[in-house]
Amino acid sequence: MNRLYHYPISPFSRKVRLSLAEKKIEVELVEERYWEQDADFLLRNPAGKVPVLRMGSQTLSDSTAICEYLEDAYPTPALLPRGAEDRYEVRRLVAWFDDKFHQEVTSKLLGERMFRKVMGTGYPDSANVKAGAKAIKYHLDYMARLLDQRRWLAGNEMSLADFAAAAHLSCLDYISDVDWNRSEVVKDWYAKIKSRPAFRSLLADQVPGFPQPAHYADLDF
């Protein structure tokens, strides 16, 4: 059986979960409290990060390398388009969310408001929370500009770019940090992706000490 070592509210883990589910590759989910840097976990991934995917005799790490591997090894349904330029645009946006959005928003809001408590590293830093709350507006507006011209974030087909974005936003939505009323196109986009069967497992996640807000799993939020 394939196994994904993950953390429920980890955007990088969620991106891989969405890819696996969309490709109908079954995995057993194993929750990994990665910050405890357990010795067995470090053997599986010397980088000490989640997600880590066990498939047969292979142990794969880094969410982007894993998603590219899944495209190469399980090409249908495709989450990367065909032309070089279109593929570029998907990869640019995956990096946009996993690098820039993560740094400016996810790490500041989720990092301060959930992970400090989960990991026991003190109170949220309010300057970070403020900076994250400000930056998410800019990012939602950027998404709206893209979605004004395209059906999905990177073009007219759903792709890894949508999964990367939805992975981050769904984690933030778990702590009610996304203002869905800011932009109708962004809300419509999220409603579309949220209603896919691949999303179901994410909507069932629960973190002790952080009760799921009512809108989180509601398809009509």
Add this chain to the structure above:
Amino acid sequence: MNRLYHYPISPFSRKVRLSLAEKKIEVELVEERYWEQDADFLLRNPAGKVPVLRMGSQTLSDSTAICEYLEDAYPTPALLPRGAEDRYEVRRLVAWFDDKFHQEVTSKLLGERMFRKVMGTGYPDSANVKAGAKAIKYHLDYMARLLDQRRWLAGNEMSLADFAAAAHLSCLDYISDVDWNRSEVVKDWYAKIKSRPAFRSLLADQVPGFPQPAHYADLDF
């Protein structure tokens, strides 16, 4: 004419410069003081980061997305192998250097010892410098373990993984922060990659206020 907006001692820019040179794609290099967040630069790349590549009517950003694009659009010589597993290993290592090594080593040594001065943001934080100097040892040993079993970092062919690693190490070598005597296999690997024609432009880089140390451009270091 193609143009690369870059910063000389930026590992992400260097990885792209190596790919372009290896594929014999000519570019004009334009130095970008990215931390000044000049309005024209932000128009070229709303993420506000270097490198940015102008090719014809296209403006490309994010070093990994750019390198993947170059593989798709200019496949020869190949810097990614053919099989899905081999490609995975290259991408895992690219992420290892650009994510983990960057965070644990490059940002701590280069960030503190060069960029603070260049950007005028005060004195180096000695705790960071110490942490970076400690972490680079672990990373050099990890590279040695890989190179004990393989000719190049990700396998028996040179790949983007070697360029990612060499991009970071060459930046650190500019400030004499790499102990090449720690591992013979790592030194031999660097000597091989350093002597490639694609590396020449990196060895000619100069940063005002930071004279190039003698060993930096010496192929017999």
